[in-house]
Amino acid sequence: MGKALDNVYKHQSLAYKYFLYLISVALIVFFFPKGGKFKYEFQKGKPWQYENLYAPIDFSIKKSQEEIAQEQLSIRNSKTDYYTFDGSIVTTVKNDVQKGLEQWFATNTFTARQQRDALKIGMDVIDNIYSLGVFENHPGSNSIIVVRNNEAVPVAPSDFLDLESAKRRVSAELSHSAIENRIGLESVIQTSLRINLFYDEALTESALEQELSRISYTRGEVSQGRLIIAKGEVVEAENFKILNSLKEEYESELWRGNNYYYIILGYTILVALVLIMLFLFLKRYRNEIFKNNNKVTFIFFNILLMVLATTLMVKNNESYVYGVPLCILPLVLKNFFDARLGLFVHVLTVLILGFVVPNSFEYIFLQTIAGIVTILTASELYKRANLFISVGQITLIYIIGYFAFHAIHEGNLENIEWILFGVFVLNGLLTLFAQPLIYMFEKLFGLISDVSLLELSDTNSKLLKELSDKAPGTFHHSLQVANLAEAAANEIGANAMLVRVGALYHDVGKMEKPTFFTENQVTNVNPHDDLPPRESAKIIIDHVIQGIEIARRNNLPDRIIDFIRTHHGTTLVYYFYKKQQEMEAEVDENDFRYPGPIPFSKETAILMMSDAVEAASKSLKNPTFLVIDEFVEKIVKGQMQANQFLNANITLKEIEMVKKVLKQKLTNIYHLRVEYPE
Structure with missing residues (x-):
């Protein structure tokens, strides 16, 4: 049991990768839209590349969204307005007219007959006006139905009467009557008129919904066995609609029944193959990343994030799938790792998304080109202008690509969907979110970016100010080493910003006991003179351990702490080792050897060489070109013979280039000039 647990512990890193792999495959397949995949790829305006296609099933030809929208618009424009x-109100109006006439008769001399005639004429006029009714307002539709006593009565446009029209109708009808003092009767009736036809919004909308529900979403049927398109025939408008209808029917039918499990199996195999390619790439070409579970998790997290965002967009509105800023992925990965890994992961992610997006060839082409442009143009993201320039180029690539595909599909530049240009611009604006996203990833995954390196390189930072105050000689030494290491890194294509920051902090441990290091001794008093060599060596060696502790207390990133840990590797504190040998015959080398580890990257190897050369150069009394050349060769050769660069991915050619830069820089530091003959 104990051996089994021991094996599990030893292989826990690999077990975690298996777990991460399985979870990622499961999540990606879960994110995918629930539907089958049509086995033919086709595009409008391009020849049919397969054999003659016959209808495998009976299916309906579906109308396009534009056709359905046009029918809906037509129905809405010709909708019927309902009034109740x-x-x-008619009874109320008649009562008001009768009361008004009584008051009118009382103020004028009318015979009984004249009063009866006036009242009869007034009532007849009211009956005529309210035979249909007076509308609340002039209807906006030419189709009007009045609901009266549960009976729907159509009204012609010529019969529309609002309040003002009704008053004019009163004047017109009374103008033909023989009654005396007609104006008084007209005034009484007009004053009494009321609206009695009210717009019924609920009934109107209900009737409209019924009309809209009657719209047919299909136009015709295709019988099984009918030839849909022949090989080599160009996919034109009508065939394109039929093929799209078949595709929708096929994919919806495919997902039903037992087919569901086979589709899931197919998706799982394809996604698993893609992610296996990623693991193989990391194992073969980025083994240091493969061994780091935190970095592997970070890469998979970004892939899952992009797949989730894209599949959600496809499910909700696939027309705006280009609004997902997929180029954030290579931007982020290049910033934390390198361009090759960023592009490889981007291409694999695009291949995964090609299973679910519409027009997969077009999508894969555009996104791959955009990813390449991102990798080629995005550099030094800590400079804000560079990110804006890169995003502008990415947006331009999308727009140019869309123009090209539209021209191929349509054969002209008409019917361009201008809203897609807004989508591409939105994509660019969202890509700018890469900067705050990088900052969040740094905090979440403990990684470090160029932006953070730039902040750490500020000599006014708290820790470097403290180093300058407590150990000014060490601070000056660190600055010199930083300049040497940065120049060497630029020469061989290493991360110059990283190695400079590592050099600035590599000796912070000397703050604990600054006077025990020669660069901080301002008098002739050397505290090592009063100590045995073994104890002096321990103090010197401990500056590495103390530096790591100080760095952790100040929350320096692990990549910077690596420089503190490795800048002496496993070398000997040679001076005190030899001194101890003079005092006793048998000396344990381990008491005088730095704990390591040895450098494991180009950057840490460069720092080891630069640190040793700069520190030892202080002992040069009369430096000349020849002396400096032999001096640098001797120090680096000693490090190589001590196997300090075995774990660093630095070549012999690159080491020679580093030595060349170090010699040139030391020559400049000591202001050597060519000796001219007298």
């Missing part, structure tokens, strides 16, 4: 009739 209020009969009680």
Whole structure:
């Protein structure tokens, strides 16, 4: 049992990768839209590349969204407005007219007959006007139905009467009557008129919804066995609609029944193959990343994030799939790792998304080109202008690519969907979010970017100010080493910003006991003179351990702490080792050897060489070109013979280039000039 647990512990890193792999495959397949995949790829305006296609099933030809929208618009424009009739208002109006006439008769001399005639004429006019009714307002539709006593009565446009029209109708009808003092009767009736036809919004909308529900979403049927398109035939408008209808029917039918499990199996195998390619790439070409579970998790997290965002967009509105800023992926990965890994992961992610997006060839082409442009143009993201320039170029690539594909599909530049240009611009604006995203990833995964390196390189930072105050000689030494290491890194294509920051902090441990290091001794008093060599060596060696502790207390990133840990590797504190040998015959080398580890990258190897050369150069009394050349060769050769660069991915050619730069820089430091003959 104990051996089994021991094996599990030893292989826990590999077990975690297996777990991460399985979870990622499961999540990606879960994110995918629930539907089958049509086995033919086709595009409007391009020849049909397969054998003659016959209808495998009976299916309906579906109308396009534009056709359905046009029918809906037509129905809305010709909708019928419904008004309800209020009969009680007619009675109220008649009562008001009768009362008004009584008051009018009282102020004028009318015979009984004249009063009866006036009242009859007034009532007849009201009956005529309210035979249909007076509308609340002039209807906006030419189709009007009045609901009266549960009966729907159509009204012609010529019969529309609002309040003002009704008053004019009163004047027109009374103009033909023989009654005396007609104006008084007209005034009484007009004053008494009321609206009795009210717009019924609920009934109107209900009727409209019924009309809209009757719209047919299909136009014709295709019988099984009918030839849909022949090999080599160009996919034109009509065939394109039929093929799209078949595709939708096929994919919806494919997902039903037992087919569901086979589709899931197919998706799982394809996604698993893609992610296996990623693991193989990391194992073969980026083994240091493969061994780091935190970095592997970070890469998979970014892939899952992009797949989730894209599949959600496809499910909700696939027309705006280009609004997902997929180029954030290579931007982020290049910033934390390198361009090759960023592009490789981007291409694999695009291949995964090609399973679910519409027009997969077009999508894969555009996104791959955009990813390449991102890798080629995005550099030094800590400079804000560079990110804006890169995003502008990415957006331009999308727009140019869309123009090209539209021209191929349509054969002209008409019917361009201008809204897609807004989508591409939105994509660019969202890509700018890479900067705050990088900052969040740094905090979440403990990684470090160029932006953070730039902040750490500020000599006014708290820790470097403290180093300058407590150990000014060490601070000056660190600055010199930083300049040497940065120049060497630029020469061989290493991360110059990283190695400079590592050099600035590599000796912070000397702050604990600064006077025990020669660069900080301002008098002739050397505290090592009063100590045995073994104890002096321990103090010197401990500056590495103390530096790591100080760095952790100040929350320096692990990549910077690596420089503190490795800048002496496993070399000997040679001076005190030899001194101890003079005092005793048998000396344990381990008491005088730095704990390591040895450098494991180009950057840490460069720092080891630069640090040793700069520190030892202080002992040069009369430096000349020849002396400096032999001096640098001797120090680096000693490090190589001590196997300090075995774990660093630095070549012999690159080491020679580093030595060349170190010699040139030391020559400049000591202001050597060519000796001219007298």
